[in-house]
Amino acid sequence: MFNALLLTQDDAGVASANITQIDDSQLPEGDVTVAVEYSTVNYKDGLCLSPKGGGLVRNYPHVGGIDFAGTVEASDDPRYAPGDKVVLTGWRVGEVHWGGYAQKARVKADWLVPLPEGLTPRQAMAVGTAGFTAMLAVMALEDHGLTPDKGEVLVTGAAGGVGSVATAILANLGYDVAGVTGRPDTEGYLTDLGISRVVPREELSETTKRPLEAETWAGCVDAVGGPMLARVLGQMKYGGSVSAVGLAGGANLPATVIPFLLRGVNLLGIDSVMQPYDNRLRAWKRVASDLPMDKLEAMIKPAVLADLPQLGADILEGKVKGRVVVDVN
Ligand code: NDP
Numbered sequence: 459m460f461n462a463l464l465l466t467q468d469d470a471g472v473a474s475a476n477i478t479q480i481d482d483s484q485l486p487e488g489d490v491t492v493a494v495e496y497s498t499v500n501y502k503d504g505l506c507l508s509p510k511g512g513g514l515v516r517n518y519p520h521v522g523g524i525d526f527a528g529t530v531e532a533s534d535d536p537r538y539a540p541g542d543k544v545v546l547t548g549w550r551v552g553e554v555h556w557g558g559y560a561q562k563a564r565v566k567a568d569w570l571v572p573l574p575e576g577l578t579p580r581q582a583m584a585v586g587t588a589g590f591t592a593m594l595a596v597m598a599l600e601d602h603g604l605t606p607d608k609g610e611v612l613v614t615g616a617a618g619g620v621g622s623v624a625t626a627i628l629a630n631l632g633y634d635v636a637g638v639t640g641r642p643d644t645e646g647y648l649t650d651l652g653i654s655r656v657v658p659r660e661e662l663s664e665t666t667k668r669p670l671e672a673e674t675w676a677g678c679v680d681a682v683g684g685p686m687l688a689r690v691l692g693q694m695k696y697g698g699s700v701s702a703v704g705l706a707g708g709a710n711l712p713a714t715v716i717p718f719l720l721r722g723v724n725l726l727g728i729d730s731v732m733q734p735y736d737n738r739l740r741a742w743k744r745v746a747s748d749l750p751m752d753k754l755e756a757m758i759k760p761a762v763l764a765d766l767p768q769l770g771a772d773i774l775e776g777k778v779k780g781r782v783v784v785d786v787n
Contacts, residue, residue, distance in 0.1 A: 459479045459480065459481050460479070460480065460481070460560065460561035460562050461477055461478070461479060461560065461561050461763060461786070462477070462478055462479075462480050462521050462559065462560030462561070463475050463476070463477055463478075463521065463522065463523075463559040463560065463763045463766055464476055464477075464478040464480065464519050464520075464521060465506075465507070465511075465515065465518055465519060465520040465521070465522060466518055466519045467518040467519075471510070472509045472510070473508075473509055473510070473511055473515070473518060473520075474509070474767075475507060475522075475766065475767045477763055477764060480560070482562065482564075485556065485562060485563070485564040486555060486556050486564055487564070488564035488565045488566050489533060489534045489535040489538075489565075489566055489567040490530055490532070490533045490534070490535055490538050490544075490564065490565055490566070490567050490570060491530070491531045491532040491533070491562060491563070491564045492526070492528045492529065492530055492531060492544060492546075492562065492563050492564070492565065492570075493528050493529045493530075493531045493561065493562055494526045494527075494528040494558050494560060494561055494562060494563050494786050495526075495527055495528045495529065495579040495580070495583075495785075495786070495787065496526065496527050496528070496579050496580050496582070496583035496783055496784060496785060496786065497523040497525060497526045497527075497557070497558030497559055497583060497784045497786055498523075498525055498558075498583045498584070498586035498587070498588075498781060498782055498783055498784055499761070499766065499769045499770065499773055499778065499782040499784065500524055500525070500586060500587045500588050500619060500773070501588070501618075501619070501704065501706060501773055501774070502514065502524050502552075502553070502587070503522055503523065503524055503552065503766075503770060503773070504769075504770040504771065504772075504773035504774040505774065506520075506522040506524070506552055506553055506770075507522055507766060507767060507770030507771075508770065508771070508774065514553040514554075515553060515554075516554060517554075520556065521552075521556040521557055521559050521560050521563075522552045522553075522557050522558075522559050522766075523551075523552045523557030523558030523559035523560070523563075523784075524547070524548070524551060524552035524553065524557055524558070524587055525545070525546055525547040525548075525551075525552070525557075525558055525583065525586050525587045525590075526545075526546050526557065526558025526563055526583070526786075527543070527544070527545045527546075527573060527579035527580075527582040527583050528543070528544065528563070528579060529541060529542070529543055529544070529579075530542040530543075530544055531562065533567070534567075535567035537567055538567055538570065542572065543572065543573035543579060544570045544571065544572060544573060545570070545571050545572075545573050545574070545579075545582045545742070546558070546563070546565060546569055546570050546571075547586070547587045547590050547730060547738075548569070548587065548730050548731040548732065548733065549565075549566070549568075549569040549731060549732070550731060551563075551565060551569060558784075558786070559763060559766060559784070559786065560786065561786055561787060568735075571735070571738050571739060571742060574742040574743060574745065574746045575743075575746060576746040576747075577742075577745070577746050580783055580785075581751065581754060583783050583784070584754050584755075584757065584758050584781050584783050585623060585745055585749065585754065585781070586619070586781060587730055588618070588619030588620045588623060588781065589619065589620070589622075589623035589745065589749070589754075589781065590730055590738075590741055590742065590745065591620055591703055591728060591730040592619075592620045592621075592623035592624035592627060592679060592703070593623070593627060593741045593742075593744050593745050593748075593749075594701075594728050594730060594733065594737075594741050595620070595624060595679045595701035595703050595726075595728045596624060596627050596628060596631075596679065596701070596744075596748075597740070597741060597744065598699070598701045598726045598728060599611075599677045599679070599699050599701055599726070602699040602724050602726065603697070603699075604676060604677040604698075604699060606631065606632040606633045606634070608676035608677070608695070608698075609634070609675070609676035609695055610634045610635075610636050610654075610674065610675055610676060611628055611633045611634065611635055611636070611675065611676055611677040611678065611679070612635075612636050612637070612638065612657070612674075612675045612677070612678040612679075612680075612690060613625050613628065613635060613636070613637045613638070613653075613678070613679045613681075614637075614638040614662070614678065614679070614680045614681055614682040614686055614687075614690065614707075615638065615639075615680075615681035615682045615704065615706050615707075615776075616637025616638055616639045616644075616648055616653065616656075617637075617639045617641050617644040617647065617648060617779050617780070618681055618706065618776070618778065618779075618780075619757075619778070619780065619781050620679070620681040620703050620704060621637065621639075621679070621681050622651060622757045622779075622780045622781065623749065623754075623757070623781070624679040624681075625637055625648065625651045625652060625653055626651045626652055626749055626750060626753040626754070626757075627745075627748050627749050628652070628679070629651065629652020629653065630652065630748055630749065630750050630753070631748060633677075634654050635652060635653050635654060636653065636654065636655045636656070636657055636675075637653040637655075637656055637657065638656075638657045638658075638659055638661075638662055638682070638686065639656055639657075639658070639659060640658075640659035640660075640776065641776075641779070642656075642658070644779060647756070647779065647780070650753075650756060651753055651756070651757075652753070659686075662685075662686045662689045662690065663685060663686055663689075663707070664685070664689075665685045665688065665689070665712050666689060666692070668692065669692055669713075669714040669716035669717065670692050670716055670717060670720065670721070671689070671692045671693045672693065673693070673694065673695040673696060673721070674693040674694075674695070675690065675693055675694050675695060675698060676694075676695050676698050677698055677699055677700070677701075678690050678694070678698075678699075678700040678701065679701050679703060680700055680701065680702050680703060680704065681703050681704035681706055682704060682705070682706050682707035682708075683702065683704060683705040683706070683707055683708055683709060683710075683711065684705065684707035684708025684709070684710055684711070684712075685707070685708065685710075685712055686707050687700070687702060687707075687711060687713070688711055688712050688713035691713050691717045691718075691723055691725065692713075692716070692717055694717055694721060694723040695721070696721045696722060697721070697722045697723070697724075698721075698723055698724070699723070699724040699725075699726055700723070700724070700725050700726065701726045701728050702725055702726065702727055702728060703728045706776060754781075756780070757779075757780030757781045758780065758781055758782075758783050759778070759779070759780060759781070759782045759783070760782075760783055760785065761782050761783065761784045761785070762784065762785055762786075763784065763786055765784070766784065769782055
């Protein structure tokens with residue numbers, strides 16, 4: 459028997475979470491059983507933990523946790539053997555398949571990657587889906603020609619998970635990083651991560667009728683979407699690119715096509731869930747080499763399974779700073 463944070467639904471369709479003892483026979487089908495060491499809390503975890511499952515969880519009882527790191531306990535797949543350290547992000551684990559909020563998980567071997575060299579399971583989950591996606595976003599900007607000499611790079615939702623990791627990576631790579639935050643009290647934290655200036659959220663949250671503003675940003679990692687992304691598009695330098703990662707500020711995009719047509723701006727979609735295996739390995743390798751581990755350590759808020767319902771609610775309200783690391787044991 460082992461512990462899981464089990465989500466169950468009442469007759470009114472409202473889900474609640476309780477730490478429950480379950481056994482191996484209750485785990486879903488899969489090739490590899492993993493003794494989970496750490497999981498984390500991403501924005502999507504907040505949705506899955508919410509009373510209606512955020513439109514993502516279809517079946518209850520359910521175990522959330524969209525990512526985890528741990529040690530292979532049993533494997534029917536030749537790529538993994540007991541004792542191997544592994545990481546999982548994406549593939550709708552924690553949404554439609556049981557995830558990492560338990561001491562064991564059973565998944566498809568295709569969904570796993572070996573723990574990247576140079577990272578511990580705890581560090582891998584401090585990065586987690588949010589940080590892995592931040593790396594994908596930076597790689598996409600680089601693939602579209604961004605280099606530190608091109609000018610200032612903006613990170614929106616800077617004090618959140620995606621934003622914190624993107625900031626630390628970009629600053630370490632030599633970029634001049636500006637960060638948008640709605641929490642002025644995080645300025646010291648962001649400065650320590652390497653930000654050179656804070657842009658108050660109010661400055662970019664109002665819509666404008668002007669499709670183009672002063673050319674300001676050479677690149678942007680956007681975790682916010684909505685009206686803020688529309689404003690950022692109009693402020694991009696000629697030929698600059700925006701990696702669209704998130705929707706913490708809304709899914710609508712009240713923009714015009716003018717920045718694309720007159721300034722050759724690129725809007726790059728970033729999806730972490732279905733990333734091909736080779737690009738996952740590339741991104742994790744880059745995380746291990748380009749994210750300073752002391753900066754990662756400064757982002758960590760430690761937690762245990764019992765903290766998750768509250769943390770899930772907090773992240774949906776934009777109250778979580780940096781990255782939560784959940785020790786499931
Ligand atoms: P966090 O909550 O940790 O970060 C989001 C940040 O956005 C907040 O910390 C806050 O930053 C800012 N924010 C919150 N609400 C608003 C608002 N109404 N207007 C403007 N800014 C706001 O979440 P994550 O970092 O885990 O995820 C960020 C986004 O990225 C989410 O939308 C998530 O779904 C998405 N995502 C997408 C992935 C993909 O594959 N495309 C993978 C991972 C995440 P501050 O306080 O500094 O203003």
